[in-house]
Amino acid sequence: MNDGDGGAWTRRRFLGLVGRAGGAAAVYETMTAMGLINLPEAWSGPLELPAGSGAGKSVLILGAGIGGLTAAYELGRAGYRCEILEAQERAGGRSLTARRGSVITEDGDRGVSRQTCRFDDGLYLNMGPGRLPYHHRRALHYCQDLGVPLEIYVMETTANRYQTDKAFGGRPQANRRIANDTRGYVAELLAKAICQKSLDAQLDEGDRERLLSLLKVFGDLQGEKCPDYAYAGSTRSGCAEPPTVYQACGAEEKLGFADLLRSEFWRHRFYQPVDFEWQPTLFQPVNGMDQLVEGFKRKVGQLIRYRTEVIDIRLRPDGVDVTSRTATREKQVRHADYCLSNIPLPLLHQIPANFSDDFGKAVGRARFAPTCKVGWQANRRFWETGDEIYGGISWIDDMITQVWYPSNGYFGAKGTLTGAYNFQDDAVTLGRMGLEERLATARQGAVKLHPEFADDSIVPQSLGLSIAWQNVPFQRGGWAEWSAESTEDRDAYARLLEPDGRFQVIGDQVSTLPGWQEGAMMSAEHAVEQIASGLRLGKRPAVLHAPDSRRVAQGR
């Protein structure tokens, strides 16, 4: 075994000697002392407010989304008296899971529409957030704390597909072929450039040799020396024929490089699973994302006043007065020492209020992003039995953008699929259609990935669902659309982190993770900390990195 350069060898040998003399504990202590081990900083749990510290103080929370529920739960633990006003007939906001009997209401250009989910009993589909990344510590914490069991969410399997009409004769290609043939070509071209000595200015000879060794493995290249390195296909891209005792897996013919480039797969989110928020390991609540909402409701459900719409907000020196209207159009005025608003900012902006000028302006700055989903019940799990796809997402150069396969119920009889999840202009276009037209459009896209989508007995039209979040009353979009490049956005965001008197905005909309439940929890934590300090936190830190919704919420 090669022990590398002299320095490393010495350290290694030294630690070996320490180990033989004093065992593993001695090695650890020595490594710590030598600075060889450093522990990552991480979120270490919710704020532990002193028990009873909130006694006698009241907090009115507007909106029973994840931000409001988290705030109510944490404040309640410290003795604050909380009440939650919720305009809709359910809690959770965008954390919505459709199952038999669920109603999706929209109020868009075509007026009010109500869909009732008719999935078979036991089937469900997340119409809002659907995944919990491993580094969303707050979301994972609350699932544990609230007794919400989790299971693995599969973001990517190499059996997933990408389809475009621009290349491959229109045929969908397996993720493994696109990903690994691309690695192969990239490695081959870079090896060629190195062999041609084109990069001698950037690399010394030792690095060149090591990089060639790396590229050979990185791209599964043939050849052992310059100029022989070449990409000739790889079993990483799959087998040309299913293996038998007579025939081991042989590499499928590589995709043509020009065809790969023409396909522009990288412009269609193919590499989204590489970005931090979508890297494995991801989780999902067993039985739907609404199980997290149910978990919170077990703690603070009794504090929620449903179908209670806020119609006026008055900041007072000693607190906040909130006027609301119930479903029976009864008006009520509540006074509380503090008020936290989980209401989407564009809707808050429309509610009469006596905000200070700068705060009101910041509230008015926020836009919400349009986003649509389509949901299908499939009566056969054809993607598993026929196509060896277990979870993950297929990407498509089509307005449906993507198809999600279920990360639950594997090998079962039926399942649900996300048949479209799109953004920006595509979401606006889809959201302007009626349900039948949306489903027809989604089906026409999906059939290019899987012919089974053409068969109504497998994927019944009558069980199709859709939500255009920009049309949903009291939501009006998927997330706050902050741009890290915009000075106005940065200023508005920074202002919204601070209270206006005793009034504060919460939710993922005022977090650096817009569109994520983790962001809502992060924001609630911030607001709780401010209230607990009596709004006397002193000088606040500057906003060092403002949120970038395009990157974080929808992926590039």
Place this chain on the structure above:
Amino acid sequence: MNDGDGGAWTRRRFLGLVGRAGGAAAVYETMTAMGLINLPEAWSGPLELPAGSGAGKSVLILGAGIGGLTAAYELGRAGYRCEILEAQERAGGRSLTARRGSVITEDGDRGVSRQTCRFDDGLYLNMGPGRLPYHHRRALHYCQDLGVPLEIYVMETTANRYQTDKAFGGRPQANRRIANDTRGYVAELLAKAICQKSLDAQLDEGDRERLLSLLKVFGDLQGEKCPDYAYAGSTRSGCAEPPTVYQACGAEEKLGFADLLRSEFWRHRFYQPVDFEWQPTLFQPVNGMDQLVEGFKRKVGQLIRYRTEVIDIRLRPDGVDVTSRTATREKQVRHADYCLSNIPLPLLHQIPANFSDDFGKAVGRARFAPTCKVGWQANRRFWETGDEIYGGISWIDDMITQVWYPSNGYFGAKGTLTGAYNFQDDAVTLGRMGLEERLATARQGAVKLHPEFADDSIVPQSLGLSIAWQNVPFQRGGWAEWSAESTEDRDAYARLLEPDGRFQVIGDQVSTLPGWQEGAMMSAEHAVEQIASGLRLGKRPAVLHAPDSRRVAQGR
């Protein structure tokens, strides 16, 4: 939206018109007719032998590993009378799950040793195969058929680590940093070469532009045009600080390129998860791999004669005579019409038999690969709570090679870890040690990945386990070591696919997937087909791709 080049646009538009006129079904039919959809060929289920076709015929099966169990099950369904002789006191062979009370027996250079597993009740660890790839159709089929529930096996999370003493000051680095910083540097260097026009011979201008666009996303490069493309770090590699409302995720400082190259991470299996057998989605049986064995036992368990060692094999014109010896040293002779041997080839070679010369020589050619595992019980899931690691494997430039984190029991109190899994010389070295020395060696490696391994109260020595498969009686290794480059290996392998009279070898050892249960099932299927045809299959196909154990069984 850009519809691409003229040809694609025409097809797209045509299909759009078909869709509007006739709906999605019409689009599908048209696409099929145009050759735009092709369906992958795949294994479609076990051989369906006519019911009762085996009536009156007997098959003696030697060894109750997965190959023998599969053959007995399938032959039994067709009416063959089967009996299975098993030398050990348990079925399953290498498909071994350790749990409280399990005994691991070795008989190596140091003589006989017996370890009894003392894990807490409910904890277990797979000491042999541990994963089922999505394309191992037979394995997934039998799990369904036998009622063995599956759950996701996580092969890789970007929180996994790689450690070497040769770079990074010896500090373990997160998978996400190594993987994504490497992508960044590779993309940057290739972009530089393109901008310098070094690859103009290989790429026309259109391809150059498209490739630069690809590289920007592939490597998360800064810059919009030549020569500005540069890798400046990426949030794909993680956040420098945990995000707060004041600070969105900012990229951690990129690793130094020279340091990355010096680390030689690619020589230490870092890219194994990219290879076909280990690509997501993978599964594992809930409650351990032995649940698959239990599933088979529910069907054919009554046919197994335990502690019955084969000591002589005589091929006869009308069948096979097998002499065995029971634990009480009682000799028995059985006659059957056919005999299938699941016995590891090097051990079969030592049993007196009247094989034909060429068959006997082929049997004698096979070597079995040494491989060792170490197992730990951990009394805290420190890798989850502290290091955000949920499943997957950390790689290390150390003789332990790798540490596996459990893909089950997430967020629980305790768990089990594979503390070493190694090959070749490292496996020989570890296998020559006694248990305490193996555990001390494994601990000294693992502590470089996680300091908690130094703490006996967290990872107790007294609960550590190890298996050196080359020392295990009746196994003597992890898998058949076939080289696809060796003519002798290819010839021996081809010969072993054919019976010697009424005697045939089965198991993953005579499949193109050595070391995998899928291979054992594939081999059993082949043998069943031969028996069902009365060994009159006619001209057999040539062996087109011989197995390559180094690649398929242990990864590169």
